[in-house]
Amino acid sequence: MTSDGTVGKALEVLDQVAAYGRPVRFSEVLAASSFPKPTLYRFLQTLTNQRMLAYDPDRQTYSPGVRLVRLAHAAWEQSTLAPIARPHVDALSAAVGETVHLAQLDHAQVLYIDKRNANNPVQMFSQAGKVGPAYCTGVGKVMLAFSDPATIDAVIEQQSFHRFTAATLTTPTALRTELSDIRANGYGFDREEHEPGIICVAMPILSDGGRVLGALSVTSTTSRTNLAGLESYVPILQDTASKIARDAQSWSFPDHDAKEQTGR
Amino acid sequence: MTSDGTVGKALEVLDQVAAYGRPVRFSEVLAASSFPKPTLYRFLQTLTNQRMLAYDPDRQTYSPGVRLVRLAHAAWEQSTLAPIARPHVDALSAAVGETVHLAQLDHAQVLYIDKRNANNPVQMFSQAGKVGPAYCTGVGKVMLAFSDPATIDAVIEQQSFHRFTAATLTTPTALRTELSDIRANGYGFDREEHEPGIICVAMPILSDGGRVLGALSVTSTTSRTNLAGLESYVPILQDTASKIARDAQSWSFPDHDAKEQTGR
DNA sequence: ACCTTGGTTTCATTATGTGAAACTAGGTTT
DNA sequence: AAACCTAGTTTCACATAATGAAACCAAGGT
Numbered sequence: 001m002t003s004d005g006t007v008g009k010a011l012e013v014l015d016q017v018a019a020y021g022r023p024v025r026f027s028e029v030l031a032a033s034s035f036p037k038p039t040l041y042r043f044l045q046t047l048t049n050q051r052m053l054a055y056d057p058d059r060q061t062y063s064p065g066v067r068l069v070r071l072a073h074a075a076w077e078q079s080t081l082a083p084i085a086r087p088h089v090d091a092l093s094a095a096v097g098e099t100v101h102l103a104q105l106d107h108a109q110v111l112y113i114d115k116r117n118a119n120n121p122v123q124m125f126s127q128a129g130k131v132g133p134a135y136c137t138g139v140g141k142v143m144l145a146f147s148d149p150a151t152i153d154a155v156i157e158q159q160s161f162h163r164f165t166a167a168t169l170t171t172p173t174a175l176r177t178e179l180s181d182i183r184a185n186g187y188g189f190d191r192e193e194h195e196p197g198i199i200c201v202a203m204p205i206l207s208d209g210g211r212v213l214g215a216l217s218v219t220s221t222t223s224r225t226n227l228a229g230l231e232s233y234v235p236i237l238q239d240t241a242s243k244i245a246r247d248a249q250s251w252s253f254p255d256h257d258a259k260e261q262t263g264r
Numbered sequence: 265m266t267s268d269g270t271v272g273k274a275l276e277v278l279d280q281v282a283a284y285g286r287p288v289r290f291s292e293v294l295a296a297s298s299f300p301k302p303t304l305y306r307f308l309q310t311l312t313n314q315r316m317l318a319y320d321p322d323r324q325t326y327s328p329g330v331r332l333v334r335l336a337h338a339a340w341e342q343s344t345l346a347p348i349a350r351p352h353v354d355a356l357s358a359a360v361g362e363t364v365h366l367a368q369l370d371h372a373q374v375l376y377i378d379k380r381n382a383n384n385p386v387q388m389f390s391q392a393g394k395v396g397p398a399y400c401t402g403v404g405k406v407m408l409a410f411s412d413p414a415t416i417d418a419v420i421e422q423q424s425f426h427r428f429t430a431a432t433l434t435t436p437t438a439l440r441t442e443l444s445d446i447r448a449n450g451y452g453f454d455r456e457e458h459e460p461g462i463i464c465v466a467m468p469i470l471s472d473g474g475r476v477l478g479a480l481s482v483t484s485t486t487s488r489t490n491l492a493g494l495e496s497y498v499p500i501l502q503d504t505a506s507k508i509a510r511d512a513q514s515w516s517f518p519d520h521d522a523k524e525q526t527g528r
Numbered sequence: 529a530c531c532t533t534g535g536t537t538t539c540a541t542t543a544t545g546t547g548a549a550a551c552t553a554g555g556t557t558t
Numbered sequence: 559a560a561a562c563c564t565a566g567t568t569t570c571a572c573a574t575a576a577t578g579a580a581a582c583c584a585a586g587g588t
Binding site for chain 1: 271283311333339342343375
């Protein structure tokens with residue numbers, strides 16, 4: 001399951017390089033890798049030839065390659081909620097005048113798909129594609145809360161429960177309690193759990209079948225407002241979420257997970 | 265060269281699926297593919313398992329997967345000019361009040377890396393990652409003009425020279441003439457060659473060594489201005505480009521191509 | 529001149545990918 | 559309903575391609 005075939009291994013290497021967030025040397029990758037030296041070397045070569053990685057011969061470093069940017073554009077337009085949600089997110093952003101996030105659950109992480117920053121706009125790519133922990137973000141908890149039990153277990157399993165702030169939930173038990181609160185309410189908050197001073201309300205985007213398609217959040221700072229203030233956005237968030245869900249349905253956004261295909 | 269190993273083949277398939285720009289069925293891919301049925305089938309399975317592709321079991325279609333979005337985020341931040349250029353592009357955009365593009369040459373295509381749309385902002389990812397033809401865009405021609413002869417030949421070789429508008433350059437000869445004009449001037453235009461009514465000025469971003477790092481352009485419409493009007497932006501474009509080049513240098517942006525590594 | 533560290537190449541061994549052919553599930557025609 | 563497609567999936571003997579221990583090379587350092 002971990003790796004299917006050579007391709008899986010190569011992608012594992014690609015992921016690893018991307019994870020560093022900065023150009024890395026061969027030896028660094030090697031040290032962290034489970035592959036023996038020549039094998040890893042060949043993977044890096046192949047990926048570089050394929051422009052999935054870029055190699056800087058001067059510094060002898062590898063970093064993720066431009067080919068990915070092109071591919072991701074296609075992925076973003078076809079396999080995410082972003083294009084469907086765009087007009088609704090725009091409207092929401094305009095109405096609330098605060099930062100709005102659109103996220104999906106990928107793997108066991110929160111993947112930010114789109115963002116509107118009311119004040120200084122722009123800089124989307126820098127945010128879209130970003131990943132965050134599921135256990136201490138508004139969108140993460142909300143998506144998790146409405147996932148099926150098996151997924152919840154699997155995801156919780158993979159969380160680090162690193163303490164970012166004093167408010168961070170650091171145990172599976174605390175998180176599970178929070179999740180059932182969220183299920184009861186229909187929405188959730190981030191109470192400075194990830195970054196001090198940063199709070200948000202998050203709303204799941206649910207399909208008719210009750211499946212989690214993604215989540216929306218409105219983010220602000222404790223200096224500007226408080227949880228009660230954010231809670232006033234719940235109706236419009238609710239409305240936006242259901243509109244997105246409706247459009248996603250009619251556009252026939254896949255309601256199922258890609259069923260686990262029997263690998264090798 | 266065409267394909268190095270299994271990984272290369274798999275990525276070829278991935279590219280092919282992404283190129284459709286919409287979910288595709290197995291048989292469609294098969295028809296266009298050089299791989300025999302079971303081989304292709306296995307590749308699609310592997311890529312799906314790896315979430316490089318997403319499979320919709322209802323419609324039996326494949327589309328690029330979300331994992332790419334995450335990877336691309338890293339690529340965008342590390343292997344493109346975008347993060348370095350961002351402040352300068354912001355400033356340029358604010359100064360000219362027109363749409364600004366930042367592009368790099370990838371393969372034989374123009375890859376848009378960043379964009380500022382003065383009026384209705386946002387919607388970057390939808391643009392970043394987008395590709396366009398090199399022979400009939402301002403940025404494409406400008407980057408090509410300052411590339412080394414071998415690259416020029418190779419790129420021209422791969423152009424389709426499809427006629428988009430009456431002004432499109434449709435022959436290698438016409439393009440070569442245009443390129444030497446651009447070299448002489450130091451910048452270039454798009455004279456409605458790609459889309460009617462759309463014109464732009466483009467400026468190459470050159471390293472100290474004279475290597476093409478990317479290109480900037482200011483785009484407008486014939487209803488708002490004309491080529492002479494756009495030409496007035498040349499000084500600020502020049503300035504912006506050289507600032508980006510400077511920063512790229514000091515940040516040690518790879519000045520060389522990833523040297524062709526001897527594949528299998 | 530002699531190590532050491534980091535990167536690259538070789539090559540016999542073995543695992544993996546390969547694809548013709550056979551199979552299955554829906555749908556359509558006779 | 560039986561025969562017949564068409565599109566997708568599985569099998570399996572075979573060949574190719576991946577593997578990694580070991581050897582090699584190139585810089586720097588001592």
